[in-house]
Amino acid sequence: MSAAAQSSLSIATPEGVVFSYQLATPVSRCFAWIIDAVAIGGMTYFVSRVVNIAGFLSADFANFLSVVLYFVISVGYGILLEWRWRGQTLGKRVFGLRVIDVHGFRLQFPQIALRNLLRPIDSLPLFYLVGGVAALATRWGQRLGDLAANTVVAHERYWDEPNLDPLAPAKYNSLLAYPRLAGRLRTLANPEAVAFALRAVTGRDSYQPAARLELFAELADYFRSLAHFPEAAIEGLSDEQFVGAVLRVIYHAPGRPHS
Amino acid sequence: MIVDWSRFVGAEKSYWDELEQVLAKLESNPEYGLSLAEVQRLHYLYERCSGDLVRLDQFSEPRLRASLESLVARAYGAIYETRAPVRIRWKAAIYAFPRAFRRHLGAFQLAVGITILGCAFGWFAIRKDPQTKAVLMPFSGLMISPRDRVAIEESSKTDRLTGVKASFSGQLMTHNIQVAIMTMAAGITWGSGTFLLLFYNGVILGAVAADYIAGGQGTFLAGWLLPHGSVEIPAILLGGQAGFILAGALIGWGSGLPRSARLRAVAGDLFAIIAGAACLLVWAGMVEAFVSQYHQPVLPYTLKIAFGVCELAALAAFLGWTGRE
Numbered sequence: 001m002s003a004a005a006q007s008s009l010s011i012a013t014p015e016g017v018v019f020s021y022q023l024a025t026p027v028s029r030c031f032a033w034i035i036d037a038v039a040i041g042g043m044t045y046f047v048s049r050v051v052n053i054a055g056f057l058s059a060d061f062a063n064f065l066s067v068v069l070y071f072v073i074s075v076g077y078g079i080l081l082e083w084r085w086r087g088q089t090l091g092k093r094v095f096g097l098r099v100i101d102v103h104g105f106r107l108q109f110p111q112i113a114l115r116n117l118l119r120p121i122d123s124l125p126l127f128y129l130v131g132g133v134a135a136l137a138t139r140w141g142q143r144l145g146d147l148a149a150n151t152v153v154a155h156e157r158y159w160d161e162p163n164l165d166p167l168a169p170a171k172y173n174s175l176l177a178y179p180r181l182a183g184r185l186r187t188l189a190n191p192e193a194v195a196f197a198l199r200a201v202t203g204r205d206s207y208q209p210a211a212r213l214e215l216f217a218e219l220a221d222y223f224r225s226l227a228h229f230p231e232a233a234i235e236g237l238s239d240e241q242f243v244g245a246v247l248r249v250i251y252h253a254p255g256r257p258h259s
Numbered sequence: 260m261i262v263d264w265s266r267f268v269g270a271e272k273s274y275w276d277e278l279e280q281v282l283a284k285l286e287s288n289p290e291y292g293l294s295l296a297e298v299q300r301l302h303y304l305y306e307r308c309s310g311d312l313v314r315l316d317q318f319s320e321p322r323l324r325a326s327l328e329s330l331v332a333r334a335y336g337a338i339y340e341t342r343a344p345v346r347i348r349w350k351a352a353i354y355a356f357p358r359a360f361r362r363h364l365g366a367f368q369l370a371v372g373i374t375i376l377g378c379a380f381g382w383f384a385i386r387k388d389p390q391t392k393a394v395l396m397p398f399s400g401l402m403i404s405p406r407d408r409v410a411i412e413e414s415s416k417t418d419r420l421t422g423v424k425a426s427f428s429g430q431l432m433t434h435n436i437q438v439a440i441m442t443m444a445a446g447i448t449w450g451s452g453t454f455l456l457l458f459y460n461g462v463i464l465g466a467v468a469a470d471y472i473a474g475g476q477g478t479f480l481a482g483w484l485l486p487h488g489s490v491e492i493p494a495i496l497l498g499g500q501a502g503f504i505l506a507g508a509l510i511g512w513g514s515g516l517p518r519s520a521r522l523r524a525v526a527g528d529l530f531a532i533i534a535g536a537a538c539l540l541v542w543a544g545m546v547e548a549f550v551s552q553y554h555q556p557v558l559p560y561t562l563k564i565a566f567g568v569c570e571l572a573a574l575a576a577f578l579g580w581t582g583r584e
Contacts, residue, residue: 013335017309019328063426071433075440086286102519104332106340110530117533120437121444121452144447148505149526150519156329
């Protein structure tokens with residue numbers, strides 16, 4: 001176990017590509033577990049109502065079914081769902097979490113079974129205290145079942161193309177009339193600065209007015225230093241509008257529709 | 260240099276979508292066998308998308324990068340996974356259990372040794388001080404003297420399990436499976452938890468045996484315990500075996516492999532052993548409820564003992580010889 005907890009798990013492929021998984025926090029896993037506990041409770045209640053029908057034939061047999069099916073549901077819920085849904089239970093699906101192999105390989109059934117069969121230890125003495133402490137103490141936030149099965153729980157990622165239309169519509173972008181200067185911007189702009197500018201534009205409503213003015217003034221100065229657009233192109237544009245127009249130029253070449 | 264984002268996405272998105280479709284097909288059907296042409300195409304798409312990801316290193320657009328990373332990660336898992344996908348084939352599943360048992364015979368012997376140690380402790384504790392019975396055997400049914408219990412059981416005219424046999428059987432099955440799972444899971448404590456559980460089970464067993472044999476009720480004891488115990492006790496020992504396999508993989512004595520590789524190597528065997536033990540405990544639960552609780556004159560002790568010995572021999576033969584190559 002390592003004390004240095006990480007928020008992501010990086011895997012380097014033999015091709016020299018590095019990809020990373022955003023690891024789930026104990027809190028998000030706890031919320032997912034609450035949903036799973038409710039689902040198990042609901043299923044058990046439903047099954048016990050159905051089993052009561054068998055009570056008309058034999059009360060003993062109905063009790064037998066109740067005892068066995070509760071056990072099967074409580075143990076099999078995680079195993080079956082994580083197997084069928086590739087590392088997800090209902091709770092994990094709701095919170096966008098997924099169990100993955102620690103080396104990025106395909107998740108195997110024995111791994112899923114093992115991490116679920118070790119829940120009795122993780123849940124000791126109450127409310128997953130042992131598992132929670134283990135998750136806080138290990139590098140990748142693994143409970144003991146995850147350690148034994150070589151798994152981690154990570155956030156799912158979705159394809160979400162940034163939509164700059166509401167922030168910087170191409171229709172009114174005066175910078176697009178200067179393709180050579182726009183090309184120079186694309187060539188010289190620092191990627192980190194561009195990513196930072198994108199975050200600033202999309203999250204602009206969260207800034208205090210004074211801080212917002214200062215932030216966009218600095219960004220606008222930086223982009224102006226890379227390409228000197230004619231006064232006619234930038235006349236009347238606030239710093240914030242200028243940064244939005246720059247992003248539009250960088251992300252979408254002129255004449256290309258938003259993909 | 261920043262790539263032209265729009266042109267880049269426009270040119271590459273069809274490949275990403277194609278890779279996504281191939282992966283979705285593989286993930287929805289793990290048994291799907293790719294043809295050579297499909298394998299080559301998958302490899303091409305993986306390399307192409309990996310290349311795209313490298314190009315994106317120069318362009319920190321976080322959401323696009325996260326999406327491509329996810330795609331490359333899934334493709335990487337599909338291409339570099341060397342373990343065969345799990346296929347449910349009954350014959351192979353049945354063989355997997357005894358083969359896993361034989362592969363880790365040392366762990367089973369350790370579990371047997373610790374249980375015998377516990378038995379010896381329980382035996383001598385009861386022989387030295389019979390007053391420890393209440394502590395070592397916390398079951399109300401065992402508190403009366405063995406002679407009195409045998410007299411009650413043999414003279415009973417009614418079936419005390421009438422109407423509850425099936426539910427009693429279900430409780431025994433689920434409780435014993437939980438004990439076996441716990442014994443395996445406790446191996447994660449570097450084996451100390453498994454050691455304690457096996458030792459405690461042994462203490463109870465030794466104490467009960469000492470009490471009944473000292474009371475001259477050895478035949479009753481054998482007739483009572485053997486029908487279900489000849490399967491139940493080995494099943495708990497199998498849980499202990501699984502626990503020590505887990506502990507061995509964690510500790511890694513004499514292995515040059517990293518911990519994750521050691522754990523990966525035993526995961527299949529752990530599952531095979533604990534699943535096999537659970538199946539045995541279902542049988543043991545039925546036998547305990549429907550056979551073990553009936554004594555002479557309803558069921559002669561010799562018949563019950565013979566039944567238990569046959570079960571034990573069958574289990575030993577199954578674990579020792581089934582699936583030998």
